[in-house]
Amino acid sequence: MTTPMTAPEQAPTPTPLLAVRDLRVASASGIIVAGLDLTVAPGETVAIVGESGSGKSMTVKALTGLLPEGVHAGGRMELPTRTDASDGRKGRPGREIDLAAPGAVWRDVRGSRIALLLQDPFTSLSPVHRCGDQIGWAISEGRAERVARLLAEVGLPAEVADKYPFQLSGGMRQRVAIAAGLAADPDLLIADEPTTALDVTTQHEVLELIARLQRERDMGLILITHDLRLARSRADRIMVMYAGRLVEEGPTARVMDAPAHPYTARLAACDPPLTHRLAVLPTIPGSVPRPWSVDAECAFAARCAFAVDACRTAEPELAEVAEGHRAACLRPETAGLPVASPEGAGDLAPGTGSVGGGSAEGGSAGGSASPLLTVEGQGVSASPLLTAEGLAKRFPGSAVPALDGVDLEIAAGETVAVVGESGSGKTTLARCVVGLERPDSGRIVFHGAATGARRVQIVFQDPYSALNPGLTIGTSLSEALRAAGRPKSEVGELLELVGLPAAYARRRPRALSGGERQRVAIARALAPRAGLLVCDESVSALDVSVQAQVLNLLADLRRRLGLTLLFITHDLAVARQIADRVYVMHHGRVVETGPVDSVLGAPAHEYTQRLLASIPAAD
Amino acid sequence: MIIFVLRRAGATLLLLLALSLLVFAMLYLAPGDIARNLLGTRNVTPEALAQIRARYHLDDPFLQQYWRWLTHAVTGDFGTSIRTGRPIGPLMLEKTGITAATAGLAFLLSVLVGIPTGIVTAVRRGRWLDRVLVTVSVIGVSAPGFAVGLLLLYVFALGLGWFPIYGTGEGFFDSLWHLALPAVALALGLGAFVVKLTRAAVIRELDQDYVTFARGRGLSESATLRIVLRNAAIPIVTSLGLMVAYLFGGTVLIEVTFALPGLGSLMEESVLFKDIPVVQALTLAVAFVVSVTAFLVDLSYLLIDPRVRARTVR
Numbered sequence: 001m002t003t004p005m006t007a008p009e010q011a012p013t014p015t016p017l018l019a020v021r022d023l024r025v026a027s028a029s030g031i032i033v034a035g036l037d038l039t040v041a042p043g044e045t046v047a048i049v050g051e052s053g054s055g056k057s058m059t060v061k062a063l064t065g066l067l068p069e070g071v072h073a074g075g076r077m078e079l080p081t082r083t084d085a086s087d088g089r090k091g092r093p094g095r096e097i098d099l100a101a102p103g104a105v106w107r108d109v110r111g112s113r114i115a116l117l118l119q120d121p122f123t124s125l126s127p128v129h130r131c132g133d134q135i136g137w138a139i140s141e142g143r144a145e146r147v148a149r150l151l152a153e154v155g156l157p158a159e160v161a162d163k164y165p166f167q168l169s170g171g172m173r174q175r176v177a178i179a180a181g182l183a184a185d186p187d188l189l190i191a192d193e194p195t196t197a198l199d200v201t202t203q204h205e206v207l208e209l210i211a212r213l214q215r216e217r218d219m220g221l222i223l224i225t226h227d228l229r230l231a232r233s234r235a236d237r238i239m240v241m242y243a244g245r246l247v248e249e250g251p252t253a254r255v256m257d258a259p260a261h262p263y264t265a266r267l268a269a270c271d272p273p274l275t276h277r278l279a280v281l282p283t284i285p286g287s288v289p290r291p292w293s294v295d296a297e298c299a300f301a302a303r304c305a306f307a308v309d310a311c312r313t314a315e316p317e318l319a320e321v322a323e324g325h326r327a328a329c330l331r332p333e334t335a336g337l338p339v340a341s342p343e344g345a346g347d348l349a350p351g352t353g354s355v356g357g358g359s360a361e362g363g364s365a366g367g368s369a370s371p372l373l374t375v376e377g378q379g380v381s382a383s384p385l386l387t388a389e390g391l392a393k394r395f396p397g398s399a400v401p402a403l404d405g406v407d408l409e410i411a412a413g414e415t416v417a418v419v420g421e422s423g424s425g426k427t428t429l430a431r432c433v434v435g436l437e438r439p440d441s442g443r444i445v446f447h448g449a450a451t452g453a454r455r456v457q458i459v460f461q462d463p464y465s466a467l468n469p470g471l472t473i474g475t476s477l478s479e480a481l482r483a484a485g486r487p488k489s490e491v492g493e494l495l496e497l498v499g500l501p502a503a504y505a506r507r508r509p510r511a512l513s514g515g516e517r518q519r520v521a522i523a524r525a526l527a528p529r530a531g532l533l534v535c536d537e538s539v540s541a542l543d544v545s546v547q548a549q550v551l552n553l554l555a556d557l558r559r560r561l562g563l564t565l566l567f568i569t570h571d572l573a574v575a576r577q578i579a580d581r582v583y584v585m586h587h588g589r590v591v592e593t594g595p596v597d598s599v600l601g602a603p604a605h606e607y608t609q610r611l612l613a614s615i616p617a618a619d
Numbered sequence: 620m621i622i623f624v625l626r627r628a629g630a631t632l633l634l635l636l637a638l639s640l641l642v643f644a645m646l647y648l649a650p651g652d653i654a655r656n657l658l659g660t661r662n663v664t665p666e667a668l669a670q671i672r673a674r675y676h677l678d679d680p681f682l683q684q685y686w687r688w689l690t691h692a693v694t695g696d697f698g699t700s701i702r703t704g705r706p707i708g709p710l711m712l713e714k715t716g717i718t719a720a721t722a723g724l725a726f727l728l729s730v731l732v733g734i735p736t737g738i739v740t741a742v743r744r745g746r747w748l749d750r751v752l753v754t755v756s757v758i759g760v761s762a763p764g765f766a767v768g769l770l771l772l773y774v775f776a777l778g779l780g781w782f783p784i785y786g787t788g789e790g791f792f793d794s795l796w797h798l799a800l801p802a803v804a805l806a807l808g809l810g811a812f813v814v815k816l817t818r819a820a821v822i823r824e825l826d827q828d829y830v831t832f833a834r835g836r837g838l839s840e841s842a843t844l845r846i847v848l849r850n851a852a853i854p855i856v857t858s859l860g861l862m863v864a865y866l867f868g869g870t871v872l873i874e875v876t877f878a879l880p881g882l883g884s885l886m887e888e889s890v891l892f893k894d895i896p897v898v899q900a901l902t903l904a905v906a907f908v909v910s911v912t913a914f915l916v917d918l919s920y921l922l923i924d925p926r927v928r929a930r931t932v933r
Contacts, residue, residue: 064835069745103840111837118835123828126846128853128925137838137846164925181836190835397930 015080016041017187017220018063018114023075023099025058025067025244030292032058032071036246038239040188040220045211047223047235047252051267051543052514053288055244056224060190062099063222064116065106073099079113082187092187111138111184119193121173125165131176132161138183150179154209170422171202175209182213188220189213196226199421200570204614207234226543228268232256233616237324240264243299244291246318250325258336260327263300265335270548272573274600274615280555281548281577282339287513288543298329306334384447385412385531385564386433386456391442393428393588402428403439404588410532412448415558415565417579417596419572419611425588430536430568434458448531454484457525461537463517467509473520474505477527484528498523499553515546519553526557534566539574551577572611576600584608620928624918631914638906639692642899643685653677656895657701697900702892707900711882717787718881720794721873722866724802729810730859736810737817738848744822752814759811764869768804768876775800785878801877805869809862816858820851852923860916864909 016039025033033055040046050056062073081094092113097105110116118124125134135150136143148158154175165173174194181189191210195203211234214221225231231238232252239249240261248261259265269282286303298316301307310330318326329335386409393403402425410416420426431437433444434456446455460466467476477495478488492502498519509517518538525533535554539547555578557563569575575582575596582599584592584607592605603609646653654671655663671677676684691698697707736756740749776784782800824830824847833843874883882901889897920927 066831066835107837107839109837110835115837116832116835118828118832120828124832126829126833126850128849128923129846130925137833137842138836164929166926167929177832180832184837186836 019078027071045221047231050241054241075099115181115186117191120197135180154179190222192224200614248327254325260321260332261329270545272577274573283548284545305339386410388444391439417567417575417582420585424585456532457530458534459538480524480527494523536568698896702894725805728806733810733813737814741818741821756811756814765872820854863912
């Protein structure tokens with residue numbers, strides 16, 4: 001039975017490359033993935049989308065028998081016979097595999113049938129082996145020529161074979177990894193967040209490369225991503241996972257334009273738009289539950305604005321809403337509806353009382369009447385809070401300077417975003433402003449009377465390492481308060497300021513979700529009532545729904561406390577939402593600066609244009 | 620890269636110079652009058668003291684004395700032993716063989732057994748074999764070498780009579796037979812240490828992404844393990860270098876336990892007898908071996924780790 005190679009989107013049922021039935025993953029704590037079916041056709045791209053904890057990575061690890069110790073899979077995977085001699089590849093006999101099987105059965109599945117590409121090209125290659133060797137390991141005969149051909153295929157020069165991974169950039173490493181993954185001619189490539197660790201411009205190139213290889217090889221692709229926008233631009237079909245469950249699947253256009261599950265709709269709405277600024281970002285209240293803590297109910301019911309009693313008494317089955325489009329929702333028609341009050345619900349942490357836009361914390365600048373757009377316009381007042389001139393910094397042993405004559409000015413009450421790719425110097429700039437690095441030359445002047453901790457505070461990227469795991473939240477915060485000369489009793493007030501219940505003071509960081517931890521980190525930075533708050537990629541480690549919550553919180557704090565923010569980010573859409581003015585950095589220099597609307601709306605510099613063009617098309 | 624080697628060699632030399640100064644200062648730091656100490660057990664008469672002062676140039680400035688001692692030491696002339704009255708250089712040389720053989724044998728044994736065992740425990744982490752071997756190695760690390768030596772002597776030499784109780788033997792195989800028990804006693808603690816550090820290094824590498832990726836693209840388990848070992852070699856080699864210092868401490872006790880006439884025994888006797896020139900010479904020799912090993916470990920990075928190589932090329 002041969003399969004004619006027609007366009008897969010027109011023929012819904014060609015012989016699939018892979019058909020999985022009832023895939024389940026469980027660990028000692030309980031289920032991680034609660035049974036899903038999955039098929040991939042030749043040449044087809046299926047995106048599995050979900051936030052952290054959705055089980056998407058575990059799903060694909062189960063497909064390759066690579067689950068970590070103590071985690072077990074169940075279900076059956078069918079790999080039908082392939083007899084395409086068209087491109088000279090040998091046909092492969094059909095296989096049916098029990099996903100629970102141990103080691104040996106996977107030997108002829110991995111590599112030749114399915115290859116798994118990982119997220120981080122910095123860690124997925126062995127640091128002490130040459131790239132050519134690493135690509136060649138899976139090749140038995142004619143190694144040198146095959147390696148050279150594979151390198152050419154992924155667009156790398158042949159001499160890369162003699163290089164070590166540390167001599168290459170992130171994008172080149174990911175290309176080497178792709179070449180290594182293709183060495184055994186897999187029918188199906190699974191790419192687990194293949195571009196998340198890369199810069200925007202590199203992301204675009206790598207995704208284009210994967211798409212081209214897929215076309216040329218008629219290869220199936222499972223793309224694991226948290227980024228709906230990326231899924232929309234690359235996938236034929238989208239599967240949305242939530243808390244270990246498949247909640248919706250269907251052709252990309254259907255799922256994105258007519259979502260049949262409220263979660264999909266809400267998730268898409270959380271993605272900040274690049275083209276305009278929203279007064280308040282839509283969010284999903286609460287956070288993703290652990291897959292094993294969900295009983296007989298819809299896993300999303302607790303966060304769903306349209307949940308009815310029936311949603312909480314039984315787990316909804318996947319049901320067809322249109323041809324090939326299925327959703328596990330009792331009220332699929334509600335998915336498209338707008339949610340009543342995004343602001344009130346949006347800012348709340350799980351189980352919090354009310355903080356959102358209401359009354360809390362006096363002593364702030366006023367202007368709460370029409371909550372939005374008040375500060376933005378007139379924020380750029382005359383009095384500068386900080387000016388930096390001619391900052392230069394070169395790290396020892398580095399060939400290029402991290403900062404090469406950077407001027408920066410931040411007015412009181414203003415939010416300034418610094419955007420750029422890795423290596424642009426944006427983080428070094430932030431660290432110089434905070435005083436964590438000393439510039440080689442140039443000067444930074446704070447205007448105003450504040451000294452020490454009262455001048456500037458920082459919120460880091462990773463909320464998991466920013467808090468001392470051994471101290472309770474309360475202790476961490478009272479330490480910060482003490483350093484600022486404020487009484488310990490204000491811990492509760494500080495927590496409520498960032499939308500957390502005061503009772504969280506007794507908890508330790510590990511009992512908190514990522515978003516909650518970042519709120520605590522913000523609270524700690526607010527303790528000294530500093531004039532300037534520096535956020536170094538403070539939302540980029542968070543899931544998109546949580547990211548929206550934290551961005552709203554920052555906007556809200558800014559309004560209530562009159563904060564001045566310096567926001568470092570690689571994400572232009574985030575900068576669009578938060579900033580009044582933006583600085584674009586490239587190779588240690590500021591290449592463009594101005595109001596956010598004009599820089600991102602009508603970029604003047606070639607580099608800014610390139611950055612914007614690399615972002616997956618939104619609509 | 621040559622600059623790196625030269626710089627490291629220079630640093631090693633400087634370190635040795637500093638150590639030699641300390642070692643020489645030992646003479647002055649030892650309690651009591653130096654001339655009396657150097658007289659040993661001979662009769663203390665004013666003439667003898669004056670003679671000693673003249674012979675050791677004790678009235679010269681300290682640095683001048685040090686320089687004289689150092690220039691002689693470099694040529695292998697460490698002066699004469701107070702206890703035996705013989706020149707120290709040849710005395711040490713004739714005892715070096717046994718110590719080197721015992722220590723070398725112990726090192727070889729612990730590496731050849733310890734590293735494979737460490738790899739096995741890492742690969743079978745959490746299984747019963749791992750637990751058993753880890754438990755055994757904990758016992759090995761914590762049991763003192765001389766106690767193990769006594770136990771081995773009691774069981775295999777005295778009880779079963781498989782090995783000689785003392786002596787060094789003649790010819791290669793006889794010597795090997797005689798040195799087997801001391802080497803095993805020394806190797807046990809060392810080997811257990813090697814097991815533990817190999818296990819830790821391999822487990823850390825097994826958890827890396829590149830292992831998952833290697834498996835995920837169909838490489839066999841043995842191919843994956845080879846990649847892992849190459850990466851794990853870096854911390855293992857470092858620790859093996861550190862072990863050499865430990866080895867010297869261990870041989871003193873073991874040689875005394877097994878009554879082997881090696882450098883360890885010489886050290887013990889000289890310390891007891893306050894034979895300071897010999898102690899100085901021995902200390903300097905140990906310092907020399909340890910710092911040269913450290914130097915060699917540094918050089919081995921150039922071979923194992925391309926990242927270090929790249930950094931030193933610049």
